[in-house]
Amino acid sequence: MPTSAPIVSANAATLVGRRPEVGADRLVADLVPPPRFDQVRFSSYLPNPAEPSQTAARDRLQAFAATVGAAPKKSGGLFRKKAPATGAIGVYLDGGFGVGKTHLLASLWHESPAPREKKAYGTFVEYTSLVGALGFNAAVERLSDFALVCIDEFELDDPGDTVLVSTLLTRLSDRGVKLAATSNTLPDKLGEGRFAAADFLREIQALSARFEVIRVDGPDYRHRDLPTPPAPVAEDVVLRTADELPGATLDSFDGLTHELAAVHPSRYGALIDGVSAVGLTGVRPLDDQNVALRLVVLIDRLYDRKVPVVASGTPLGDLFTPELLRGGYRKKYLRAVSRITALARDGAALALAHDPAHA
Structure with missing residues (x-):
């Protein structure tokens, strides 16, 4: 059984023993790009010359940014492989780790013309935590006030999250909220190898239908x-x-x-x-x-x-x-x-x- 006793040091504090309290208001207020990405912009993204998909992804997101805050257009579904340049309500950056997807997502948040207070940016865990703190309906109401909701490292780790997030994003998109996400997994493969994905195929397909997929290839820049x-x-x-x-x-x-x-x-x-x-x-x-x-x-x-x-x-x-x-x-x-x-x-x-x- 591992011990939780910290190493005693003359000056250093410990993480062990801390019990931070995080209320719903802070969870909402924290939905902004973190310090590592507070200064990034599309112009500071340096595509790998050997990977043309990186340049294409940057250009596509710049075009999508211009649509944030615009009146929603009716369309037949949202995770399409091919979508009009400005008509998709959701974009999904798929690719390996270290190809700059988070840089691009944060740039989208920064450069979208909607006011700062009308844009949300967080990780998948932060959004599921918000739903847990507020309750589903209250979370939908709070997030519906935003023109743009960005979700970094989109992941479905259990069946409950599959249904929860699929329903949440459907509700938001139905209200005209623009959506953007990054992940290392194609949307129709979310949950694969982790739980009985076939049992939740309808939910996964409904989620997949909410975005235009943009592939970002390349080696880990880190x-x-x-x-x-x-x-x-x-x-x-x-x-x-x-x-x-x-x-x-x-x-x-x-x-x-x-x-x-x-x-x-x-x-x-x-x-x-x-x-x-x-x-x-x-x-x-x-x-x-x-x-x-x-x-x-x-x-x-x-x-x-x-x-x-x-x-x-x-x-x-x-x-x-x-x-x-x-x-x-x-x-x-x-x-x-x-x-x-x-x-x-x-x-x-x-x-x-x-x-x-x-x-």
Whole structure:
């Protein structure tokens, strides 16, 4: 049984033991692009010259942005492979991790002409959390006030979410709300390999009918032309870095992963409010699906907020066992590895500054 006791440090705070309260008003107020994407625009998106789909996706989203706030046009269905340049009520960016889908989605939010208060941007988890906090009908009413609803990392992890999100988006689109989403999975393949998708085929197909699919191909830009991922940091350097860096936290890996079970994923963003860096000792591979999926959500929130990770133990690229990587959540785990590896590079730079051996 893993212990939840944090490592005691002279100065560093811990994530273990925090119990952030997040009300419905904050959940709505937080529906804006996170700090990592608060300055991105279409002009700052750099398409890979070898991947023409990236340029095409940027251009298509720029055209779609111009339709936000316009009077809705009647159409026969929304997830079409081919749609008029300005007629689709929903766009769905499909592609691998690290191809810039979130950059494009945030750019759409920033550059759409609708007022800031009429645009919502959040992850799939944040929207399901909002429904849980407000209730379905109240969530529909609140979100119907927006001209644009952007959903990053669209994922259906259980049958209940399939029905919930399909119905939510149908209600919003029927009220003329423009929809935009990113995912690593084509809409008609959502849930595949995770639950009996055939039993929910009608809901999945109804959801699929709500968007025009835009494919974005290419390699992971986070590792393009970069050196090998950083090696784990020595434990004494992790402790020293967390001690000396204002706003840093320090926890054992087992303690933190055990603690995440006591905090709802909708609160993981609040969990790291004010945190400048996360120190972890004793990182090891995870083989429990529930533990691993909770960690994925935390990694996403750390990445959104540009919080470096300084860690000892197993290399962060080996966080998930081969058995997990062969399962239905493979793409989600690979995205998490990509993101935490980027954060580990930032963390390694911090650790180097606090390592006397390199002074």
